[in-house]
Amino acid sequence: MVRVDGREVQVTGRLLAPWTRRTNDILRLVFATLFLTVVVTSSLITRRDWVGLERSISDIVGVLTPTQSNLVYIAYGVAILALPFVILIGLIATRQVKLLAAYAAAAVIAGVLLSITPRGLAAPRWHFDLDDRLNTVFSQFLDDPRWIAMLAAVLTVSGPWAPRRYRRWWWGLLLAFVPIHLVVSAVVPARSLLGLSVGWFVGALVVLVVGTPALEVPLAGAVRALGRRGVDVTALHVERPAGPGPLVLSATRGESTAAAVVELYGPNQRSGGALRQIWQYVRLRNDETAPFQASMRRAVEHRALMAIAIHDLDLANTTTIAVAGLDRGWTLYAHTAPRGTPLSEDDPVDVPWKSLRELHDHVISHGDLRAKEITLDDGRARFGGFGNAEYGALDTRLQSDIAQLLVTTTSLYGPRPAVTAAIEAFGRDTVLTASGRLTKTAMPQRIRNSVVDIKTMVTTARDEVKRQTGADQIATETITRFNRNQLIQLVLLVALVYVAYPFISTVPAFFNELRTANYWWALLGLAISGVTFFGASAALWACTSEQVNYKNLTIMQVANTFAATTTPAGVGGLALSTRFLQKSGLSTVRATAAVALQQAVQVITHVTLLIFFSAVAGASANLRHFVPSLTVLYLIGGAALGVMGTFMLVPKTRRWLGTSVRPRLKEVGHDLRELAREPKRLALIVLGCASTTLGAALALWVSVEAFGGDVAFVTVTVVTMIGGTLASAAPTPGGVGAVEAALIGGLAAFGVPAAVAVPSVLLYRVLTCWIPVFIGWFVMRWLTNHDLI
Structure with missing residues (x-):
């Protein structure tokens, strides 16, 4: 029941929402983290400057005599010492059981964090021996960062429960230690500021984990606002508790049907609405965003006014009854129940x-x-x-x-x-x-x-x-300033530059080595790198049963280098190939099957060539350099069995294998069997896949020859395939860093001097990776502009 102006209004349903994590809680933790960072940074870097500034301020404000300073110190110490107990008594009196647990947790965590020393936990040495000087008794609390941290933590946790005026007095009392220190002791202890920042951070974190209590709903004010519009409410029923949306109630007169639908917007929803508006403005183009609403009140007013305007056209299913601002920051919007x-x-x-x-x-x-x-x-x-x-x-x-x-x-x-x-x-x-x-x-x-x-x-x-x-195609409207793919690509490009930085630092030495290189070999390597694009295109062209344009497919392979290099494991290249085939007229299923078929043949061809060249190398190529130790093999085998067992035992992963992976494997197997019945097509795909593998090996061999190296082509082929296979598991985009390290180590294992192996591998990567990546970005833009991807 709610008593309003001498009469009682019945309220049914769950009025208060469960504790939740609001936008304010997230913002509080963000600001607390920033404040803690600033305090720690300033303490470590600019502490001397801060001490000088504090002393100069103290010379201006320090006007108290020693006796007066002691009195101020004692009075403030009594208040600071009593503050947490006053709050605790208030929580017990109002039976805030869950808040009591959060209160205790925040105090303990803050105190323990600042009690950690290199020798373990240092217990506080607080005493209440009044035989000593009173200011000494209270200074042990005022100057101890643990007490300041505990106070800040419990104030932060208790804040959402307390009225705003109490919160202001509490925080004002705690933060007063800064001017009081300037008046009494000239310098604000850095450890006290550290305690304040740590306590605020711990309290904000506890509030975010536990949640904040629902606020008191001003139902009496809502009933009065409706009464002023001629709706005398006798009963209220909660249709939906407050949460991401408003608190929705139905207001009735006696036993009649609902006279109005009442929506109450709480003060904590204001920050969420503002953040959504800001995010839309940042993400969407200017003509896609509605004008900013200065407050929740203005947003509700806008909704009510639009309802009135549309109602005048006889197109609204509700009629606005009232809009009003209520106590504690709440806003009311009442309208009739929807018609129809x-x-x-x-x-x-x-x-x-x-x-x-x-x-x-x-x-x-x-x-x-x-x-x-x-x-x-x-x-x-x-x-x-x-x-x-x-x-x-x-x-x-x-x-x-x-x-x-x-x-x-x-x-x-x-x-x-x-x-x-x-x-x-x-x-x-x-x-x-x-x-x-x-x-x-x-x-x-x-x-x-x-x-x-x-x-x-x-x-x-x-x-x-x-x-x-009858339109051939529909141009997609660009509504965002940026999209998810652009963000991912930017992050990957930054990661690519970061991983490649050690090799970028060797560029001056590499260019010095280029003076001694044979440029004819380098040009030959560049030509070989270009031939591999034609081979890859031929393989994919045959996988599509020659249903796409071979010229455009070859151009796409250049852009594919950029997409594959800037994404881990080359998934971007696979996605780009699939997209190109879809734009070329193939269905999604057919395009995916063609790319999967090419990858399957590529893997089979690569493994076959690796076995063949390893056998041909024989005694001339000491392959023991690439064979891990027995312990490593056992660990790899155990890990593989563990992963397999996990996938088979966990129902969700086992279901994923059965519903997603197995059908794809069956499709690829079926395509391979069909391909075996077409020798010419099979031969073209195999030759195309082999050209990419052998072309890479030939490009590395040419790069070694450009710097005067003497190594057999068979050896370089084994190094390229084994090194590339090992580096393909690297999480870096395009295997940058891992490929270079594997190839340099492989050449060194076969006796190639480091003075030759390092520049040879860098030249090889420039010819087969960096130049195609640079060109590939422009080619991808060209394909996008011509609606080919």
Whole structure:
């Protein structure tokens, strides 16, 4: 029950949300971490400067006599000593059991952290011997960083529970030790500041782990706000507790149906909304973001005003009743219950499209066209949920509405009826333009979550739009300033430069060695590196049954070098090949099968050549250099068996092997058997795969010859294949670092001097890796601009 102005209002349902981790908790931990970093850094680097600054400030503010200073020290010490116990008594009195555990944990962790010494834990030596000077008794707490840390930790943990005015007094009292130290002892102890930063960090971490308590809901203020709008509430029922969204209640008069739906937005939701707005502004282009809302109150007001505007067009399924600011930072938005029934597959598909067209005719965008936000009443579609609506919307926002409703209606009615209704309502050209936003990225998160398999819905809607409009292709609209692939590529490029830095540092010495190199051998190595692209293209071309353009496929292989080198294990190259084949007209399944077939033949060819050349090398090539010790072999075997056993015993991984891996292996096996029945095609694929392996070995042999080395081609082939195989397991992009180390070590193992092996391998990598990677980036841009990938 809630008593409001002499009458009682019944409240049912779970009013307070469970403890949760709010945006404020995350921000608090971030700022505490930054503060701790600043304190530690300043203590280590600029401590002398800070001491000088503190002394100069103390000369200005230090106006107290010694007697007055002692009195201030004693009074402040009593307050600091009593503060944690006052808070503890308050927690016990209000029966905050869970908060008591967090309180104790924060105090213990903060105290223990600052008690760690090189010789173990140092216990505090606090005493209350009042025979000593009083200021000495309290100084042991004021100057001990453990006590300051414990105070800061318990204040941070107790803060979300306490009213704001109490929190301000608590923190003001604790932080007062800085000016008091300047007045009394001239210098603020660095260890006290360290204790403050550590305590704040520990408290913020404990709050994030445990969660913060739900705040008191100002129901009395909500009832009064509704009463001023003529809605005399007699009962409130909680429909949904507060959480990521508002606290939703239904207000009734006596036994009648709900008179209003009341949404209460808490103060902690303000920071989350601001962060979402900032993230959208950073990620999306300017014309994709709605104007900033200065506060949660302004956001709620905007929603209410848009509901009024759309209601005037008879297109809203709710009517705004009241908007009001309440105590403790809460905001109320009350409206009538939605009219009509939710949109379903049994309703006519053209009705929501006609209503959306009417909305757009008045230059209003909705921004949240989920099925649950659309109801049908009297044969007319009406909209609800206007938090993302915009008056005087740009064309981009209107196009986004069309794309959203295409996805929603496609999920309900299928692609053909949905696209037909869209074209009838908006016209062919408008729907075709808006279809550029039929991508997973362009769909808001709320739309993606409202349909099953958003990727399939988007794809089928795009295909149907192309079929009904006769368009060959739909240009994808770029709505973001950056995407996930660009971020990943940037990180990988940074990692590539980082890993390659040791070799970059040898560039001056390498160029000095180039003066003695035979440039004709180097040019031959560059030509051999180029031939390998034709071989790889021939293999993939044959795997596709010659269904793609061989010229473009060869150009793609150059870009493939960049994609494979900038991603671990070369997965980027496989993805690029698959994408190119899809753009060339192959289905996703057929393109994936062709790339998998090429990789399977490549592995088989590589292993066969390795066995063959190892046998040919015989006694002339001491392969013991590449054979690990017996202990290492046992460890590798044991690890392999352990991984196999884990995959077989864990149900989830065993299911993944059976449902994902096994069918792919069966497909590859089937393709290999079919390939064996076509000798010419098989021969072309094998020759293409062999040319890449032998071409790499020949390029390394030519590089060694360029620096006057004397080594057999068979030996270099074994070194290239074994070294490349070992380095392929390296997690670095393109095996950078691992490949160089393996090849240099392999050549040295066969007697090639380091003065020849090091520049030879670097020249080999320049010819086969760095030059193609540099060119490959421009080639990839060219392929993108020509819509080939």
